[in-house]
Amino acid sequence: MNPFNEKCKTLDKNFIPLKKMYPKSYNKETTSPYTKTRVILMNGTEFESNWFMHQFARHCDIPEILCALATVRRQEQQQQKRISCLKPLNESILETTIGYEQLAVDLTACLARNEKDENNIKALNFALLEDFDHLYRYANLLKMDKGIDADTLVGKMTEIMPGRPTVAEHRYPADDLKPHMNGETAELYTKLVASTITAAEQQTMNYYMNIAQWYKNDLGRKLYAEIAMIEEAHVTQYESLKDPNMTWLEQWVMHEYCECWLYYSAMEDESDEQIKKIWAEHFKMEVCHLKLAAKLLEKYEHTPYQKCVGEGEFPRLLKLGGNKEYIRRVLANTVTLTAEDMDYADIKNISEGHRFFEYQNAIGDPESNASHLVIQKAIERMGKDYRYQDGEHPVKELRDRTCDNIKLARTK
DSSP states (O other), rough: OGGGOOOEEEEEEEEOOOOSSSOOOOOTSOHHHHHHHHHHHHHHHHHHHHHHHHHTTTOOHHHHHHHHHHHHHHHHHHHHHHHHHHHOOOOHHHHHHHHHHHHHHHHHHHHHHTTHHHHHHHHHHHHHHHHHHHHHHHHHHHHHHHOGGGGGGGSSSSSOOOSSOOOGGOOGGGOOOOOOTTTTSSEEEEHHHHHHHHHHHHHHHHHHHGGGGSSSSSSHHHHHHHHHHHHHHHHHHHHSSSSSSSSSHHHHHHHHHHHHHHHHHHHHHOOOOHHHHHHHHHHHHHHHHHHHHHHHHHHHHHHOOOHHTTTOOOOOOOOOOOOOOHHHHHHHHTTTTTETTEEEEEEESSOTHHHHHHHHHHHHHHSHHHHHHHHHHHHHHHHHHBBBBBSSSSGGGOOOTTTTOOOOTTTO
16 A cells, blocks of 8 residues: 555545534443554544644744645644544543553554564563553552453453563653664664654653543552653653654654554554544545645655655554563563663663662652552452463562562662
8 A cells, every 4th residue: 555646635625524523432341442542542643743743833934834734733633533532431531541551562562573673672672561560550540449350441452460660660861762763774664663652652641641630539640640750751762763863844744654554554453344434534634644745845855755755655554453472571581671871771780870770769769659559559458469361470570469579670
């Protein structure tokens, strides 16, 4: 599939009537968990696109480009509103959060499994274990506050057990920066991976930043606030992978192309026929947006779109699904890693005076962290933590269900 070869409406024919912006919501009891995660992913993709175009507009004084950005941005706002309303009224904040973390886990694993770029793979695998741990901690909060087993929400497609402990994820900010790719030599899939995961993690960060104050109890509010800080670190890591030397117009072409790829992937993968039609309609809209961005790139910078996306043929499509064995291998082999400058290192191999330890001290006593307290309280109330495992945990230190480990990956 090459979006540049697809027919589409003209830009002014792409506005969505307000009535159509409010679609029928999915049924939270019967809908596939991966339909739910696709809804979250595409919502986040539109968030990323809108904020990019606002920033572009604030750094541009060319009337034609500003008009194009304003028009496309309005249409993508309509797409975002339409997607966000697919979430049903009876789905709680915490149930939605389980979807966010299942997406973070399985999207990251799916991207990593099909990636060739070592820098991207290391970044994906590193953050994967942290989002995996977040899923476990929110699942225990869900069990305590709602009496719901999170395995019913993830369709038993994703295991729920400890990853790299959240208390160990608080790192000095500069250590989250990683080497960026060369946009002219990197493979197209590699560029799409960085764009996709940045958008997805940014949406999770934004959601937790804004939802914490709405949770019904102090422990939940504190947990959202703490994990939101880790999501900020993930956005810092992932956005640093992208090539900062691309021009604003080149970046715009890349954004629109990524949206085309994601909508087409979602359409091909979707099991819900009503939502599949939405993905198809939005794909056609994005084809129009992509062609406009490419035209403006050629006009104002005399650069063909091929510099950004080659001839335009889609690489491997994104297909969401379970990744249990892959995640178990990454857990077994890398759970004790931390970030160090532009790379990663085992916690046992960094110096006693490393800024990781200084930052940990600045954050405070891990025993008072909400990520630890939620497990401690679950153990006190239920006799053991809540998990969904297909087998024994691959990491010996994380097998005890009556004690939350706050030393692994955090102390030498």
